[in-house]
Amino acid sequence: MQSRRQKRLFAVLLVIGLLTGAVAAMLYALQQNIDLFYTPSQLVEGLGKDKIKPQPGQRLRIGGMVVPGSVQRDPDSLKVSFDLVDTGPVVTVTFEGILPDLFREGQGIVAQGTLVDQTTIAATEVLAKHDEEYMPPEVAEALKGIRHVPPSQLQQKNSDAKPAEGRY
Template structure:
């Protein structure tokens, strides 16, 4: 092979290698910034037909309705915990900070944070719905026609004993 062709081949291989490295670095960086959206049911039961559940330590967003009577505040700090619900299971959100002004029980919210265990999220951010008309499309679809009845008010199934 002629020296001129060797230089061209080396230059082309170098450019391809640098582009591959740049794309790999971008994908790795984006992977750590992806926050998947879940509802409480999807978090507990799994997502999709394969019922894939998030792993402990994974960053995610969760949206649902704040269960009435579930908000617990620590009198010594800004720590707050509350339960979220959509169609069934409850998920507990733990947050340390000042909640949005529009946050209240029975309100639709979206929390961003890290999964602590199967039903607990340690939130770094809590967003409350800003008016009566708007709700994120994913939350609106998941909550369509759903009303949560607290366990204390549920009727026992007949013949279950």
């Protein structure tokens, strides 16, 4: 026969084990639903001081500006591809479906999808900015003070010209 102390210890250990198992199961289930947010520069160069890059197949969200002249539509289907940029590298986004009404070149967007390779994303959802005032908080923080200048205009700028400020 077990003593009263042994029964209590067994009950406490059982409860701790069940709680640990429940927390582990929840974390495992949520792992598939975590979408990290990146800008094109963070995606290509890495995130944080350790420059951690996402792996192909990882789900993520990316926000940036649609590069003017980069939107390519397939005439036989709803497939579209376009380039996103922030301050540096360009990332290509492919999407099959109907784009939002507010989607256009030079517009800030957020795409959610899967990383195909280091500079290509297969989007499952594309969100366009609501109006001039609204922007998701994480996009506003990541893109603060960014303005895209096409490479052709970079050569035309004076070296003493003051850089333009404003929204992306």
